[in-house]
Amino acid sequence: MKAARFEYARAESLNHALDILDAERSRIKVMAGSQSLGPMLNLRLVRPESVIDISSLSMLRNVTKDGSTLCIGAGVTHAEIEDGVYELLRGHPWQSVAAAIAYRSIRNRGTVGGSIAHADPAADWVLAATAMNAVIEITSKLSTRRVPMTHFMQAAYTTVLEDQEIITAIHIPVMNDQVRWGYYKFCRKVGEFADASCAAYFDPTSRVANLVVGALDGAPKSLTTLAQIVAQKGWPATGRETITEHVSDNLASLDTLNQKMLVTVISRCLDRAFNTKGPA
Numbered sequence: 001m002k003a004a005r006f007e008y009a010r011a012e013s014l015n016h017a018l019d020i021l022d023a024e025r026s027r028i029k030v031m032a033g034s035q036s037l038g039p040m041l042n043l044r045l046v047r048p049e050s051v052i053d054i055s056s057l058s059m060l061r062n063v064t065k066d067g068s069t070l071c072i073g074a075g076v077t078h079a080e081i082e083d084g085v086y087e088l089l090r091g092h093p094w095q096s097v098a099a100a101i102a103y104r105s106i107r108n109r110g111t112v113g114g115s116i117a118h119a120d121p122a123a124d125w126v127l128a129a130t131a132m133n134a135v136i137e138i139t140s141k142l143s144t145r146r147v148p149m150t151h152f153m154q155a156a157y158t159t160v161l162e163d164q165e166i167i168t169a170i171h172i173p174v175m176n177d178q179v180r181w182g183y184y185k186f187c188r189k190v191g192e193f194a195d196a197s198c199a200a201y202f203d204p205t206s207r208v209a210n211l212v213v214g215a216l217d218g219a220p221k222s223l224t225t226l227a228q229i230v231a232q233k234g235w236p237a238t239g240r241e242t243i244t245e246h247v248s249d250n251l252a253s254l255d256t257l258n259q260k261m262l263v264t265v266i267s268r269c270l271d272r273a274f275n276t277k278g279p280a
């Protein structure tokens with residue numbers, strides 16, 4: 001199937017894009033890498049009257065540092081992060097997250113902002129950003145607002161974004177030597193979306209302890225109490241039984257197979273965070 005007819009415009013600047021969005025208001029879609037929008041247009045799951053393409057906006061393709069925060073432009077591609085194109089992200093743990101997204105051809109065009117705006121429950125940036133307490137910068141013609149990732153995604157493919165808004169950046173904390181970061185996902189085939197995923201972020205300096213699981217029915221789920229136990233006891237001292245208890249208490253709606261898969265994914269994520277081989 002081919003996409004239904006739509007008007008196409010390439011934004012020449014962010015203001016140009018925002019002006020068009022403000023004038024059209026509805027039945028208009030922003031296009032970034034088109035790696036999710038393209039298939040949705042072709043399958044006619046979305047039928048916008050017009051599309052505004054923001055992929056050539058260089059101002060959305062940069063990474064800057066502001067004190068203890070890294071600001072990743074929404075138009076930065078998965079491949080640019082994987083390849084360490086931006087100095088501030090060289091050696092950053094998000095490099096390996098990027099490298100495991102889909103296939104290289106998708107990573108070449110797919111963007112961080114597009115992935116977060118699309119809000120697929122199994123998307124890697126949605127999970128990684130939630131675990132890092134990311135803040136999403138959203139701009140419209142009238143204002144810029146900042147929304148914590150934990151409030152940004154409301155359900156599968158549903159966010160707080162309004163029709164006339166564009167995600168302009170994702171703010172994450174600068175890593176320090178004390179931070180423990182782990183990321184693990186289980187995919188049936190290389191290049192496919194995850195069946196179960198987990199991200200761990202422990203920063204003793206700021207006392208943040210996040211253990212977040214993804215690839216669920218909706219937004220990623222934070223296992224807050226389990227994260228605190230791990231922060232206190234460490235891993236593998238926390239033990240797989242404790243994880244099993246917390247998964248069954250917090251994710252009771254999952255069937256036994258998915259609960260078991262998640263327990264394994266969380267254990268392996270913690271192995272990576274604590275650089276250990278945890279209990280089998």
Ligand SMILES: Cc1cc2nc3c(=O)[nH]c(=O)nc-3n(C[C@H](O)[C@H](O)[C@H](O)COP(=O)(O)OP(=O)(O)OC[C@H]3O[C@@H](n4cnc5c(N)ncnc54)[C@H](O)[C@@H]3O)c2cc1C
Pocket residue numbers: 029030031032033034035036037038039074075100101102103106109110111112113114115117118122123124125161165166167168191192193194
């Ligand atoms: C076969 C396949 C496998 C994939 N596997 C994975 C995977 O394993 N892990 C993973 O995380 N992802 C995966 N993806 C998705 C991929 O990462 C996409 O790149 C990403 O989801 C969308 O980014 P994009 O820049 O292409 O956005 P687009 O496709 O252009 O846009 C997606 C949506 O976001 C909106 N949008 C885009 N940018 C903005 C913005 N700045 N502000 C506001 N709204 C915006 C669009 O209007 C649209 O609704 C896969 C995709 C395919 C086709």
